[in-house]
Amino acid sequence: MGFDFTVLRLLDVSRTYGRRRALNRVSLTAQAGSITALLGPNGAGKSTLLSIASTLLQPTSGEVRYGDVEARQGGAAVRARIGLLAHDLYLYPELTAAENLRFFASVYALSDVERRVGAALARAGLADRRDDAVSGFSRGMRQRLALERALIHDPRLVLLDEPFTGLDEAARNALRARLDAVRASGAIILLTTHDTAAVAGLTDAAVSLVDGRVAA
């Protein structure tokens, strides 16, 4: 195990796109073994915040710290400990479910790839579809596969952008159980949603964003 951390801190993070301010001096702290919900309407800045926490976007001002390490200092070591499930599922539709997971396991230079891929497919309920191209999967199946893709390297920081969108009741319950297990393993989970009912009883903390600011 290389670099690790147990707390994520965003300190006065702002992000502007041209003249539009997507995030305005947002601060939050999330601890290992907790689920923090980012609530708010569309355009509130939730996805921008996740992109910044994932290192995909740089804040215009402010700081993101993974333990004691700032994103730019940490580089690849920090990125190795982050898993992101975005609205786009980051899957290759031409490849099979197993090939997608195998590719991302290789990108993360994991050992014991086949065992991890098999376990991930079993958790996603796709063991019998492992050799089917993802292009033939339903949205729910893709979502489950994408979640396991994001978690295949046992990330410390798990970032989920609207993970409950488009799931039926059974799939929602399965996702809640999976997130519970990931939290129990010591991950810091940050998820965005505008559906508060979906995360009721699941989260340890909630932060409401309105127009890029943390609502009082």
Next chain:
Amino acid sequence: MRRFARAVWVVTRKDLLVEARTKEILYTTVFFALACVLVFAFGFVRDGQALPDAAAGILWIAIAFSGTLALGRAFERERQGETLRALLIAPIDRPALYLGKLLGILIVLAAVETLVVPLVALMFQAALFDHALLMIGLLVAGTVGFAAVGTLFAAMLVRARSRDVLLPVLLYPITVPVIIAGVRGTAALLQPEADQPMARAWIAMLIFFDVVFITLALWTFEPVMTE
């Protein structure tokens, strides 16, 4: 270093696997390159005799045009599922990502060239195989230079709305020296008395371009890919 090489190969292997499933880039680039050569053959071959140096020009135009198609499509795939973002948050070195994409495109272009070169030789009665090693040297060095710049620009433009228009607009002016060197080197080999020293000089020039372009691309890929 071993980890870097492994990361390059992981990206290349994935691109080749996707291409093997769809054959989309291969079919479109091969079809386009062959159509290009055939159309020019009707224009530049009269009474079974090609215009001087036409074969060299047509060969490199076919490679450049089909290469542009391949470059655009290779990154369009990463954009459609936003998989490029998944690669950018992975602990993979940005230069390894660049080289992995570059290698995948080079392999596809090599496949295109194995069909286009014999067709040009046939249609223009060009002695492209008389000095096979020098010809291979020109093709390899020229294709690497073209694809090195193209891979960087295609990655830069992946989020741009008018990327299909911007790619050739940006790419061709920068790669003009590569295309000219390729054309002049090939033309030197197609003289009645092949000018081998001149062909070697153009290969050396192409290798110089390759080194400069790849160094600049590796240096700029990280900041270019950071939003």
